[in-house]
Amino acid sequence: MSGRVGGLGPQGRLTALAVVLLVAFLGAGGYVWQARQDLSAVGATATGAPTRDDLAVVRDVPHLVFRNTALGADYGRVAMVPLSAPAGPRAVTDTACERVYATRDEAICLSADRGLLTTYRARLLGPDWSVRRDLPLVGTPSRARLSPNGSLVATTTFVFGDSYANPGQFSTRTVISRVSGAVLGDVERFPLVVDGAEVTTVDKNLWGVTFADDDRFYATAASGGKTWLVEGSLAARRVTALREDAECPSLSPDRTRIAFKKHGDLPPGRWRLAVYDLATGAETLLAETRSVDDQVEWLDDTRIIYALPRGGAGTATSDIWSSPADGRGAPELLVSDAWSPAVVR
Secondary structure, X not given: OOOOOOOOOHHHHHHHHHHHHHHHHHOOHHHHHHHHHHHHHHOOOOOOOOEEOOXXXXXXXXXXXEEEOOOOOOOOXXXXXXXXXXXXXXXXXXXXXXXXEXXXXXXXXXXXXXXXXXXXXXXXXXXXXXXXXXXXXXXXXXXXXEOOOOOEEEEEEEEEOOOOOOOOOOEEEEEEEEOOOOEEEEHHHOOEEEOOEEEOOOOOEXXXXXXXXXXXXXXXXXXXXXXXXXXXEOOOOEEEEEEEOOEEEEEOOOOOEEEEEEOOOXXXXXXXXXXXEOOOOOEEEOOOOOOOOOOOEEOOOOEEEEEEEOOOOOOOOEEEEEEEOOOOOOOEEEEOOEEEEEEEO
């Protein structure tokens, strides 16, 4: 069952309702900062970014898929660059997405139709970026992932509120489906086991799925102001906590480690990137000290990539950065004017 806000009095519920209505009217929801980007981009000076016309050539080699945030006519469209030349010219598709994730054969595109009342869609796209089918979606989309072989898709939406900076003050719905559209499960309904006991509180939420295979997955669970890294099974329909203080996991290509963001003793709304070793339980903090509020991606078995708004949240552009997974070295700019990275090999 999807989590619900608990412990609010009548005045609190009225206040919460007012906030929800205001957010819906503005078309913000889970994309508050992104909506500001779009509005800023409309009147901004078009700067563009170097482009290339050989989309099919880029698609046939290992490449990086992302949302183009270079101001201009291609703002918001899906673009890609070869992994061998990430800083080079980008091939831009005709598809616009708020968030995108891709494998060799499919891509998931979360898009927004903004107006007086903003509506959101989740669409499965083929390798030529044409729409194959609409996918089940309830609420404001926030996260999306495909399984390594492209057979499963997970989407997370907010069904109450517009932020998860404070766990328990929102409600999510995370659904895993086959790419055919058949729903396999709403993981909010799966029993959550922490330290051998099932968590039954109404503020339980799960989000940010990363797949190990067609059965096992990892995600974030939250309840009572705490978050956990959890391992789930579609066959067993259960999720079990592995460690506390971990959000938005991303499984390494060799399936031995999980990159995630942790809150630790940082101020509210700020996180630090870390890597968790599944065999030993060891944690490694990354050299990146800026707050990354997103589900990161693995460039390969040695490097993590992630997007950061340029100049802070609310700015019109963002960039994709890279950091070594062993905590050494320093962050490096990988692709400028980009957001929502996905590595396709």
